[in-house]
Amino acid sequence: MSNVEDAKRAAAKVAVTNHYPKDARWVGIGSGTTIVYVVEAIKALGVDTSLTHYVPTGYQSRQLILNAGLMAVEFDAIPPGTVLDVAFDGADEVDDDLNCIKGGGACLFQEKIVAMQSKEFICVADSRKLQSNLLSNWKYVPIEVAPIAAYRVLRKLEELGSVKPAIRTSLTPKEGPLKTDQGFFIIDAPFPPLLNTADIAAGKTGSGAWQVDALARHIKQIAGVLEVGLFSGMTGPQARSAGGVGGQRPVAAYFGMPDGSVSVRKAAA
Numbered sequence: 266m267s268n269v270e271d272a273k274r275a276a277a278k279v280a281v282t283n284h285y286p287k288d289a290r291w292v293g294i295g296s297g298t299t300i301v302y303v304v305e306a307i308k309a310l311g312v313d314t315s316l317t318h319y320v321p322t323g324y325q326s327r328q329l330i331l332n333a334g335l336m337a338v339e340f341d342a343i344p345p346g347t348v349l350d351v352a353f354d355g356a357d358e359v360d361d362d363l364n365c366i367k368g369g370g371a372c373l374f375q376e377k378i379v380a381m382q383s384k385e386f387i388c389v390a391d392s393r394k395l396q397s398n399l400l401s402n403w404k405y406v407p408i409e410v411a412p413i414a415a416y417r418v419l420r421k422l423e424e425l426g427s428v429k430p431a432i433r434t435s436l437t438p439k440e441g442p443l444k445t446d447q448g449f450f451i452i453d454a455p456f457p458p459l460l461n462t463a464d465i466a467a468g469k470t471g472s473g474a475w476q477v478d479a480l481a482r483h484i485k486q487i488a489g490v491l492e493v494g495l496f497s498g499m500t501g502p503q504a505r506s507a508g509g510v511g512g513q514r515p516v517a518a519y520f521g522m523p524d525g526s527v528s529v530r531k532a533a534a
């Protein structure tokens with residue numbers, strides 16, 4: 266087992282220990298390689314899961330839930346008014362404000378609606394994802410788009426300053442664009458590193474540098490965009506005190522470090 270895998274497992278264990286309610290009824294399960302260790306940690310708790318509904322964020326996530334012997338309930342089968350107790354997910358990068366880039370695994374749309382339907386969204390990752398600013402190590406924003414609008418969206422992204430945005434292609438021997446679980450395309454749009462709130466407070470703007478929320482809003486406004494892989498704005502508790510349900514930004518992010526420790530970033534209340 267590599268150090269990175271050990272780090273993911275360690276972070277998942279601490280995140281689940283700290284945030285999994287023992288009487289959970291509705292739990293969001295994200296996508297990717299790290300979430301596998303979250304499900305492992307949930308099973309290791311040894312709590313009764315027979316009445317718990319696990320809401321997947323895509324095909325891989327659903328298979329993970331089913332293979333663990335847990336009950337999978339698709340997002341559109343959640344009874345009206347139900348708020349998930351918690352959602353766990355990985356991330357491609359997390360900044361000082363706990364804004365995230367997601368979508369490396371092409372599941373960002375379902376990941377966002379599950380996070381936003383949850384009281385608490387918890388992020389689990391390894392130290393490579395821990396950065397002060399988004400787009401430092403991970404170089405592009407994944408964006409889910411309607412296939413018919415893909416070339417128009419590419420041009421609009423260039424107008425926003427993206428250099429060489431590209432339609433993601435399939436990793437399989439089948440040539441052509443990768444299709445998401447919605448049958449949409451993913452565009453990967455490189456931008457320069459984004460500004461965090463400390464940069465804004467310090468008056469740092471930088472040429473062509475976007476603030477996270479502002480870039481997310483501008484991309485979302487392009488007709489043909491289903492969802493943007495920038496998770497920013499309110500946390501779940503903030504959204505609920507504003508009369509909403511949940512937020513896109515995690516309340517806490519856990520990072521497995523190379524020395525075996527787990528580093529935690531928590532959102533301000």
Ligand SMILES: O=C(CO)[C@H](O)[C@H](O)COP(=O)(O)O
Pocket residue numbers: 295296297298299300354355356357366367368369370371372373376
């Ligand atoms: O956003 C995602 C999928 O759309 C994943 O959560 C993200 O890519 C992290 O994956 P991994 O845990 O394999 O590093």
